[in-house]
Amino acid sequence: MDLSYILNELGEERGQYYNAVSPPVMQSSNFAFNTVADMRNAMGNEFDATLYSRGQNPTLNILRKKLAALDGAEDALLFSSGIAAISTSVISLVKQGDHVVCVENPYSWTDKLFRQLLPKFGVTSTFVTGTSIDDFTNAVKPNTRLIYLESPNTFTYELQDLKAVAKFAKAHGIITIIDNSYCTPLFQQPIESGIDLVAQSATKYIGGHSDVMAGVVTGSRELIRQIFEHEFMNLGPALSPHSAWLLLRGLRTLQLRLQRSFESTRIITTWLAEHDGIETVLWPFSSSFPQAKLAHEQMQGCGGLFSIALKNSSYAKIEAFCNGLQHMLIAVSWGGHESLVVPAIASIPPEKYDADNERHQYIRVYIGLEDPQYLIDDIQQALKKVKLSETVYS
Incomplete structure (x- = not known):
């Protein structure tokens, strides 16, 4: 299916809403029926019906079709946040006594899901590096129900070989799910590689403007329906119609924004790799990245998220560099128009900082839509401030 058709036309029955170019926000919690029989049919199949917006809603259904098509999936389910999409789906797939294999260092709340929440209900997890298929084959147990992937992750960017993991999992009757937030469907197609469910x-x-919270899971109609009819409807993590409309707006420019961020990041990471104040640049499409070959094989692009470590790094130096930036914001998340930094030390008290732990030294950078030279100039002046302060106080 053509990308332009998906982003601009799929699911948009304009004749149903006065030929408006932009779909309306169907801001209604409730929907009426002409007959009791019509209501009965809707109540018997709420997955396909418009009954109550905790389940399905016309504005959400337009978005649902587009996001499923982008992933090459049969169906999609929308949530009020990314972690709601991940948690609800995982909970739907496991039961007491089951075992999960999960990659190390996933998104922080995903980590808490497997380490703190699921054990309360008798679900155990084994964490693996995931950079080799052997990590998974060695970790699987007779009661393994699920393999959870995040490729790449969003701090150190380790990848998993999606085709190899999917082939192994299918041979053993294990369901696979991946967090594809780093790449989006435009830069990576996990379902095409054999992965069962894709979360974002x-x-x-997708939103692209830092003004909406949302999550999505795509996959087979059977699995999506299973999640919807049980855990989704019980837990109620529904996305609002207005949020769905904002995501539809974001989709119109997704390709342009993602490509701009990707191209700018290539320029900036190349410059950083040659700077005498930078020790390390971690970006999957960098030639120095340990898994660069795999990244180019299963990803079509890389987006704007990478990490750096300063030369002769220290807690104070990292903090001074981040505080010295004038245009790049100190903030979590990514994917919006604005460029961001978040240092690992933001969640590490000074007394727990380990100078020998590489992860403690990393500063995650997101490159937005600003001119790359504008951002290079900002990084350069912040690095100069840090160098000058070291000279003054040495």
Whole structure:
């Protein structure tokens, strides 16, 4: 299906709403029926019916069709946040006594899901690096129900070989799910590689304007319906119609924004790699990245998220550099128009900082839509401030 058709036309029956170019926000919690029989049919199949917006809603259904098509999936389900999409789906797929294999260092709340929440209900997890298929084959147990992937992750960017993991999982009757927030469907197609379910924080690139929270899961109609009819309807993590409309707006420019961020990041990471104040640049499409070959094989692009470490890094130096930036904001998330930084030390008290732990030294950077030279100039002046302060106080 053509990308332009998906982003601009799919699901948009304009004749049903006065030929408006932009779909309306169907801001209604409730929907009426002409007959009791019509209501009975809707109540018997709420997955396909418009009954109550906790389930389905006309504005959400337009978005649902587009996001499923982007992933090459049969169906999609929308949520009020990315972690709601991940947690609800995972909870739907496991039961007491089941075992999960999860990659190390996933998104923080995903980590808490597997380490703190699921054990309360008798679900255990094994964490693996995931950079080799052997990590998974060695970790699987007779009661393994699910393999959870995040490729790449969003801080150190380790990848998993999606085709190899999917092939192994299918041979053993194990369901696979991946967080694809880093790449979006435009830069990586996990379902095409054999992965069963794909989750995303639509807050990021899909929304694109840092003004909406949302999540999405795509996959087979059977699995999506299973999640919807049980855990989704019980837990109620529904997305609002207005949020769905904002995501529809974001989709119109997704391709342009993602490509701009990707191209700017290539320029900036190349410059950083040659700077005498930078020790490390981690970006999957950098030639120095340990898994660059796999990244180019299964990703069509890389987006704007990468990490750096300063030369002769220290807690104070990292903090001074981030505080010295004038145009790049100190904030979590990514995918919006604005460029951001978040250092690992933001969640590490000074007394727990380990100078020998590489992860403690990393500063995650997101490149938005600003001119790349504008951002290079900002980074340069912040690095100069840090160098000058070191000279003064040395």
